[in-house]
Amino acid sequence: MGSWDYYCALCGSTFQGERFVSRKPRTARYLWRKQREADFDALVAADPLNGRIDFRRFNEETAAGEDNLDNESLSSQDEDDTYDCSIISKEDATWSNNLQCLGVNSDYPFRSNAFLSDIGCDDEFGAVSAEPGSDSSAPDDLDDYKAYDQNENYPLFPFHPKCFQLLQQTVAFQRGFQIKAKSLLDGDWELNVPGGDFDKDVLYRVFRNLQSDAQLDISYGEPELPHDQYWLANPGEELFIADPGKRNPHAMNAIDDMWREIHSPKSGLEPDITGICNLNLKLMDDPFAHFPLELLLIIISALQPRSLLNLMQASPHIRRGLSRTSFSYWKRRFETDLPWFYEVHSFLQGIPSPASFDARELPGKSLSHFFAWAYHTTTPRWGLHGPFMGIANRRRIWEACNQLVGPYLALVKPEDRNTEVEEDGQFHSDKS
Ligand SMILES: [Zn+2]
Numbered sequence: 001m002g003s004w005d006y007y008c009a010l011c012g013s014t015f016q017g018e019r020f021v022s023r024k025p026r027t028a029r030y031l032w033r034k035q036r037e038a039d040f041d042a043l044v045a046a047d048p049l050n051g052r053i054d055f056r057r058f059n060e061e062t063a064a065g066e067d068n069l070d071n072e073s074l075s076s077q078d079e080d081d082t083y084d085c086s087i088i089s090k091e092d093a094t095w096s097n098n099l100q101c102l103g104v105n106s107d108y109p110f111r112s113n114a115f116l117s118d119i120g121c122d123d124e125f126g127a128v129s130a131e132p133g134s135d136s137s138a139p140d141d142l143d144d145y146k147a148y149d150q151n152e153n154y155p156l157f158p159f160h161p162k163c164f165q166l167l168q169q170t171v172a173f174q175r176g177f178q179i180k181a182k183s184l185l186d187g188d189w190e191l192n193v194p195g196g197d198f199d200k201d202v203l204y205r206v207f208r209n210l211q212s213d214a215q216l217d218i219s220y221g222e223p224e225l226p227h228d229q230y231w232l233a234n235p236g237e238e239l240f241i242a243d244p245g246k247r248n249p250h251a252m253n254a255i256d257d258m259w260r261e262i263h264s265p266k267s268g269l270e271p272d273i274t275g276i277c278n279l280n281l282k283l284m285d286d287p288f289a290h291f292p293l294e295l296l297l298i299i300i301s302a303l304q305p306r307s308l309l310n311l312m313q314a315s316p317h318i319r320r321g322l323s324r325t326s327f328s329y330w331k332r333r334f335e336t337d338l339p340w341f342y343e344v345h346s347f348l349q350g351i352p353s354p355a356s357f358d359a360r361e362l363p364g365k366s367l368s369h370f371f372a373w374a375y376h377t378t379t380p381r382w383g384l385h386g387p388f389m390g391i392a393n394r395r396r397i398w399e400a401c402n403q404l405v406g407p408y409l410a411l412v413k414p415e416d417r418n419t420e421v422e423e424d425g426q427f428h429s430d431k432s
Pocket residue numbers: 008009010011012013159160163
């Protein structure tokens with residue numbers, strides 16, 4: 001049996017992202033073949049019994065289409081097993097090569113014996129290549145430790161340092177601290193994350209309870225992780241190695257552009273960008289129109305973003321009502337429903353006079369559209385590329401980390417659940 005890969009406990013992704021980025025952009029031949037594969041799937045879908053499909057002719061056309069295409073750049077095998085360098089650069093994938101571990105030193109004579117390793121990289125057969133770190137409980141070396149080893153009493157749990165910082169932000173958010181998005185984006189991602197307030201022993205117990213073969217037993221969201229004995233770098237899944245903590249000026253510009261578009265005189269009420277169809281003509285009697293306002297507010301406030309958007313799609317009454325809701329309402333929903341979208345928070349905080357954006361003063365324009373756009377644009381999915389890829393990966397990791405927060409907070413001492421973070425103002429309590 002050969003070696004195997006193990007994956008980040010927090011995002012489920014590889015520790016070797018950089019080496020999967022292709023050396024050259026996709027060849028025309030590769031793109032042609034992908035197009036023909038899609039065409040073939042469409043043909044089969046339209047004729048499931050294959051009665052009218054001329055397979056021979058289809059294959060001949062596919063081959064003929066390659067005659068004048070560039071066949072030089074890469075072999076088909078290389079292209080199939082790499083991420084497209086025109087979608088993600090090696091430089092943008094370097095963060096994923098860093099590894100840090102949480103472990104337990106059973107030889108340490110005190111009760112608190114969990115330790116956080118220095119940053120290193122992965123190795124074969126479950127080993128890690130990293131120094132044990134500066135915690136007093138750290139062992140002399142990690143030579144006898146293995147990641148996720150089911151036969152060991154104290155396996156290591158590896159993760160990307162950036163994912164660990166996201167876990168800290170997730171825990172802080174759930175404790176009631178509000179993320180100061182602008183300082184996080186403007187400053188150094190690592191320095192701006194509150195450190196030292198994690199109970200490593202408790203966190204280790206949470207990891208241990210969720211241990212699986214090469215990852216944790218939690219949902220890592222969409223797309224499905226390409227786990228096998230080794231990581232499978234499938235084209236279209238560049239999202240998995242997109243940096244979740246890097247400020248992307250193109251994303252900031254795109255947010256600004258969308259804001260202007262929504263508030264331009266040409267913008268209509270029908271939110272075509274949200275995928276919400278116009279049901280006004282089909283729905284003769286909207287049952288929500290008969291609900292008391294107080295009850296509607298309770299329902300709406302309890303809904304997750306996806307459900308809220310679905311309800312807006314189903315009910316013109318709700319849609320009209322929410323399109324007239326104030327700036328401060330939607331700003332709050334951004335903070336509570338899309339807490340990981342630091343770029344939008346920073347953008348909204350930078351608007352000079354929020355009161356002037358009360359939607360009631362802007363007939364035909366709606367912040368609900370902006371919310372729906374933000375939600376859909378950052379939804380992790382196959383084929384995603386462009387400036388929001390890293391933010392979508394951050395959202396995916398945030399939602400994975402969120403599954404650990406409940407078990408973690410349930411195990412920490414009550415007085416630690418709402419500890420103020422004595423930092424440089426990265427987080428502050430809502431109550432302060
Ligand atoms: Zn990770």
